[in-house]
Amino acid sequence: MATHNNSIDLIKRLIAFDTTSRNSNLALMEFVGDYLQDLGVASELVHNDEGTKANLYATLGPADRPGIALSGHTDVVPVDGQDWHTDPFHVVEKDDRLYGRGTSDMKSFIGVCLAMAPGFLAREITTPLHLAFSYDEEIGCVGVRSLIETLKDRPVKPSAVIIGEPTEMKVVRAHKGKLSYRCHVRGHEAHSSLSHIGVNAVEAAAEAVAHLKGMARRHRDEGPFDPELVPPYTTVHTGTIRGGTALNIVPKDCSFEFEFRHLPEDDPHALLDELRRHVAENITPEMHAASPETGFDFEPMSHIPGLSTDEDAEVVQLVKALTGQNTTSKVAFGTEGGLFQEGGMPAVVCGPGSIEQAHKPDEFIARDQITQCESFLRKLFERCWRGSV
Numbered sequence: 001m002a003t004h005n006n007s008i009d010l011i012k013r014l015i016a017f018d019t020t021s022r023n024s025n026l027a028l029m030e031f032v033g034d035y036l037q038d039l040g041v042a043s044e045l046v047h048n049d050e051g052t053k054a055n056l057y058a059t060l061g062p063a064d065r066p067g068i069a070l071s072g073h074t075d076v077v078p079v080d081g082q083d084w085h086t087d088p089f090h091v092v093e094k095d096d097r098l099y100g101r102g103t104s105d106m107k108s109f110i111g112v113c114l115a116m117a118p119g120f121l122a123r124e125i126t127t128p129l130h131l132a133f134s135y136d137e138e139i140g141c142v143g144v145r146s147l148i149e150t151l152k153d154r155p156v157k158p159s160a161v162i163i164g165e166p167t168e169m170k171v172v173r174a175h176k177g178k179l180s181y182r183c184h185v186r187g188h189e190a191h192s193s194l195s196h197i198g199v200n201a202v203e204a205a206a207e208a209v210a211h212l213k214g215m216a217r218r219h220r221d222e223g224p225f226d227p228e229l230v231p232p233y234t235t236v237h238t239g240t241i242r243g244g245t246a247l248n249i250v251p252k253d254c255s256f257e258f259e260f261r262h263l264p265e266d267d268p269h270a271l272l273d274e275l276r277r278h279v280a281e282n283i284t285p286e287m288h289a290a291s292p293e294t295g296f297d298f299e300p301m302s303h304i305p306g307l308s309t310d311e312d313a314e315v316v317q318l319v320k321a322l323t324g325q326n327t328t329s330k331v332a333f334g335t336e337g338g339l340f341q342e343g344g345m346p347a348v349v350c351g352p353g354s355i356e357q358a359h360k361p362d363e364f365i366a367r368d369q370i371t372q373c374e375s376f377l378r379k380l381f382e383r384c385w386r387g388s389v
Contacts (some may be wrong), residue, residue: 011111061128082361104353109164126387140302160315164351172349177306179268188291198250213312264306306337321351
């Protein structure tokens with residue numbers, strides 16, 4: 001079985017690839033594919049339309065039966081403008097920590113999976129393991145969708161998925177979903193001294209944003225609530241707004257971006273419909289009275305479904321047994337788990353590192369988290385060898 005140093009070495013190799021979401025991840029995937037090929041394991045790539053990025057899928061063990069998928073994303077968030085004290089793409093070891101972009105979120109999980117693979121393959125395998133590594137998770141779980149589409153109709157696909165996002169090796173069975181939109185408001189330009197003949201796109205946008213704020217307050221005060229989540233209600237948030245050219249010009253354009261981070265049981269499209277109705281009934285009639293070409297256009301940005309796996313689900317019970325924990329938790333951040341669930345593959349989230357370190361300058365993972373992940377996978381391997389998963 002792999003040593004701790006094997007995991008560290010592979011984590012260093014993976015961090016050295018700058019797979020910020022705006023970049024290609026193909027060099028990293030080529031490295032992983034070659035590594036697996038040297039172990040006698042074939043892998044397949046599912047590319048994006050441009051051929052510049054890819055998901056990787058591989059099966060360790062017999063391919064004629066379902067197994068457990070170990071899933072992770074290969075992209076990382078940008079380091080631009082962050083105050084790093086080390087090279088973010090060169091791992092620095094200090095005080096039992098590994099510093100580098102992606103150490104916590106989430107290349108360490110991928111590195112440990114790869115480091116442990118030779119030991120897994122050295123014994124007779126009853127239940128296979130599948131490796132599912134994706135691209136562009138950080139910009140809306142974009143890449144994994146095509147991989148799931150490829151897998152879901154196959155006669156043999158994973159029976160369950162373990163998402164290795166950073167949870168400090170705690171068992172997470174549910175998380176919020178996210179629906180985000182960009183809204184463009186079309187006004188009618190005029191000199192500000194003649195504002196009565198213009199349609200102010202900034203003010204119309206502000207009215208819509210104010211309604212979103214009212215929705216946010218309603219959910220905060222009235223729920224529904226899930227006490228296992230922080231915050232325990234669906235949140236409504238406007239993140240950007242841009243419009244206007246000069247103070248003495250009635251602005252003809254304004255745009256804003258907003259999101260719903262919703263409880264798994266909440267329907268975010270119903271919330272979007274509420275905003276659309278408010279705009280149609282209370283804002284656009286006045287705009288059209290002055291200029292009929294004005295109005296609102298809504299453009300989808302991303303949708304990440306929530307994850308909600310039953311406490312009694314087999315994959316939850318499995319991961320609880322592997323970690324030795326009797327409880328599970330829920331988190332506010334999103335993962336690819338909800339998409340796997342929609343594809344007929346129940347999922348749970350459990351991986352090394354802390355979400356508190358993700359996306360920050362001087363991101364790090366503690367060595368003991370890597371050790372815990374190795375122990376977790378050894379126990380999983382033992383069950384796969386015995387055929388007890």
